[in-house]
Amino acid sequence: MHKLLIYLSLFLCASNIFAQTAHVYHAKATYYSKKFDGRKTYSGERFHSNKYTAAHRSFPIQSLVKVTNPLNNKSVIVRINDRFRRKNFIDISLIAAKQIDIVRQGIAKVSIQLLDSSFLQQYINQSISNITMEPIPDVAAESNTIDTLQKYYIRLASFKLKKNAKLLLSKKALTEYKDIAHIQKTSYKGKPLYKIMIGPFLSKEEAVTHLKKIKTKYKDAIIQNFLHSNWEYLIKCVN
Numbered sequence: 001m002h003k004l005l006i007y008l009s010l011f012l013c014a015s016n017i018f019a020q021t022a023h024v025y026h027a028k029a030t031y032y033s034k035k036f037d038g039r040k041t042y043s044g045e046r047f048h049s050n051k052y053t054a055a056h057r058s059f060p061i062q063s064l065v066k067v068t069n070p071l072n073n074k075s076v077i078v079r080i081n082d083r084f085r086r087k088n089f090i091d092i093s094l095i096a097a098k099q100i101d102i103v104r105q106g107i108a109k110v111s112i113q114l115l116d117s118s119f120l121q122q123y124i125n126q127s128i129s130n131i132t133m134e135p136i137p138d139v140a141a142e143s144n145t146i147d148t149l150q151k152y153y154i155r156l157a158s159f160k161l162k163k164n165a166k167l168l169l170s171k172k173a174l175t176e177y178k179d180i181a182h183i184q185k186t187s188y189k190g191k192p193l194y195k196i197m198i199g200p201f202l203s204k205e206e207a208v209t210h211l212k213k214i215k216t217k218y219k220d221a222i223i224q225n226f227l228h229s230n231w232e233y234l235i236k237c238v239n
Helices: 002-018 094-099 117-129 162-169 172-177 204-214 230-236
Strands: 024-031 053-056 064-069 074-082 089-092 108-114 152-159 181-188 191-201 222-225
Touching: 024 094, 053 064, 064 089, 064 117, 074 089, 074 094, 074 117, 152 162, 152 204, 162 181, 162 191, 191 204, 204 222
Parallel strands: 024 089, 053 074
Antiparallel strands: 024 108, 053 089, 064 074, 064 108, 152 191, 152 222, 181 191
16 A cells, blocks of 8 residues: 555646646657566566556656647656666557557657646556547646545445456446446456446545435445555456
């Protein structure tokens, strides 16, 4: 928990420093090969080629960065969790490279921009769904305070098998929440556990209102607050 709070502090500090200028840097991008899967990064986190992460020489660890391919205007948001010694380079994960279509080149000219904490939820949504991101504005939004990182989710149910979680998500009863319902992969006693999460809701009152409606059909549904565990949740999101 202490390490997690340090990460959040670094991210918020970076947001405050860089969001004012919203500077776009010109750089070159490469991507990790799959042989690095499972290796420890500079942050201590294990690298996975299907997660939206990157290495950079100087951007703060745990900061969010927008990477854009100027040839097709495709963008992706990555989280810095590793270091890369080469100047004016960013080393991104394979899934991020595929999203901006630079896999064939191996090395490509890109523009990179450090983002503030207001883009955290956009990054989470991207990590959950693995959909192509539309290019986001070059001017980063005004930096948020740590209070804005407090989000409320409804945990609908948990399953040992992912296919059962997917089956529940397809039910007509959840049609209203199809855009904010997703599967979060965790573990229990060393075995995979798949949770259906609905959210985020920006206030507890909003979450409680929806919980009352949901509980008429799903009695085990509860509210979870991710005030101090946004990064932990974000890292565990299943694609």
